[in-house]
Amino acid sequence: MSLSAGPQGAVPASRPAMHRYRTHRCGEPRSEHVGGTVRLSGWIHRKRDHGGLLFLDLRDHTGITQIVVHPDRPFFAEAERLRLESVVSVTGRIVARTPETVNPTLATGEVELVADALELLSAAEPLPLVVNTEREQPEELRLRYRFLDLRREVMQRNIRLRSAVIRTIRRLMHEQGFTEFRTPILTASSPEGARDFLVPSRLHPGKFYALPQAPQQYKQLYMISGFDRYFQIAPCFRDEDARADRSPGEFYQLDVEMAFVTQDDVFAAIEPVMVGVFEEHKQPGWTVSPAPFPRLAYDEALLRYGTDKPDLRNPIRIADVTELFRGSDFKVFANAIEQGAVVRAIPAPGAVGRPRSFFDGMVAFAQSLGAPGLGWIALEPAGARGPVAKFLGEERLAKLREVAGLATGDAVFFACAKPAEAAKLAGAVRIELGKQLDLLEKKTYRFCWIVDFPMFEWDEEEKKITFSHNPFSMPQGGLEALSTKDPLEIKAYQYDIVCNGVELSSGAIRNHRPDIMEKAFAIAGYGREELERRFGGMLRALKYGAPPHGGIAPGLDRIVMLLADTPNLREVTAFPLSQRAEELLLGAPSPVTEKQLKELHIMLDHVAREKLREEAERAAAARAAEASGAAEGAGG
């Protein structure tokens, strides 16, 4: 439907034919365009109707231009009726605004477009959510009407940021002599690791492809094939539950692998890429910690930060004070220590002035995490105060100050538990204190490497030794370590990059020796035969000349999330799945036909059939309710 004589009618015949939709973008008009005839197309962002004069803010991805519609125009009445987010094409003259009507908040604010023709390209129904606001909108509606949500300025910025980050990564990787490769999406399920997404095979009844959790084996095969330096912006699929910083279903990694390298070579290759990307795309005023990044051993990270992904913006360092409490008058701790517990001190710098509710709140916080409680001491000028203070003599208090780095005016909390639990509790308290005391450095990206991860760990559930990370990692000390050391003592050439408490990537120097691999898998309980069956392809590849190699895989989505300074991956993902792994716009996952199932030799069990039936009923009821509501509305 046209609101004017049509675009052609608006252009004098003497001018060269105008583009059907636009001569400029909505963010472009400037003073230099004054007097020119232009055509803009875009969405109606806002409307200000003065009756005798109508202003439309016309928006596209480049910005907004104010359109002025005068009442003598034949399309005036219909322009007044245009709903927000309708798509129109406007043709007219760019005119300078008078000084008092200039809008300095708009890039195009010195000019405006006086409409001579206006064509409605696509009418919008009343909106289910508000586009022209940064106000919060319900998550479900945002996902269901993602195309509207993505029109909002922040989302436009975030999605473009992702694209720009990828462009920079590709440039930096190519500059370092890396080549981009692809790897299969339909691949084989592998034991260990996350739950696979499975794809049934039509040609092979009863067999399944798996979507790759990461292109791990394929990138190693590229190395073995002699390609030397691989990278890929790689899609990864894991069927695990979501978190704010963990997309359900699928995510992307900057997947990297290098041949003939040591751990230091990998670090040296990836550090400039991370710094480069962050420097290039950080927001104004932010700083990036320079390379080389500090390296923390896994054990030390657990002790000093209570986590293997420490946020170095938080100045609090945890200290082990077990010996201070051993044999002390504080029997709760002293007795626990005899039972194998440790005590960790978490300093709370400058917390002495805090009200009692602060300390009680921290105790409650610890209890909410399952701890029996949380001891604390406040080092006031007049002396130590708090429930634990009276049990420590002057000597022990002095030692505590020294070990935990405390000064008068500080408080300190104590976590007492078995080492792993104590670390976890202390880590959580450290983070909470950082928040409550507002201790975190602002506008800073602080990177670090976590190195020397354990090769194996004890699986309490299965009562056996398992790989603690990547089973293809090279154990430090090689075959000899595997043969002579306590497996739980063996470290791997396994490392993570952490930035601001976010685990950005993990990587490893791989195990390229079949004999060492056989031994490592034996320790994790895989016999030769099973290893052959599950990793036969990989093992075979290692037997024909495999270069030493290693790599890393920074999470792309998390990088963009950090750069966008948002706590949630959905904010930097165009079409994310919901918490329950559903795509609410097109509707995935969805039921399939009997025919499709039959071709795949798949039968649904009664649980699945019942769920589908219930869901179909609910949907039908919802449709019926909507239909009757609509009928009433029409009748009234």
Next chain:
RNA sequence: GGGGACGUAGCUCAGCUGGUCAGAGCGCCGGCCUGUCACGCCGGAGGUCGCGGGUUCAAGUCCCGUCGUCCUCGCCA
């Protein structure tokens, strides 16, 4: 699988210890308005208070269940 938060008009929210509690702003519809830029003014429509059950003389309000969204523990080599 466990724990938590939230769910009141299309959207953002208010609604206290159960008793004029069916409200506001924005949006929508109608009217007025020639310099606004979150335009303004007047009027109107719109709600099974997510759904189901219970307690009560009385339930957005209390209890139980359920659905949905999010956060989180488990899980994520």
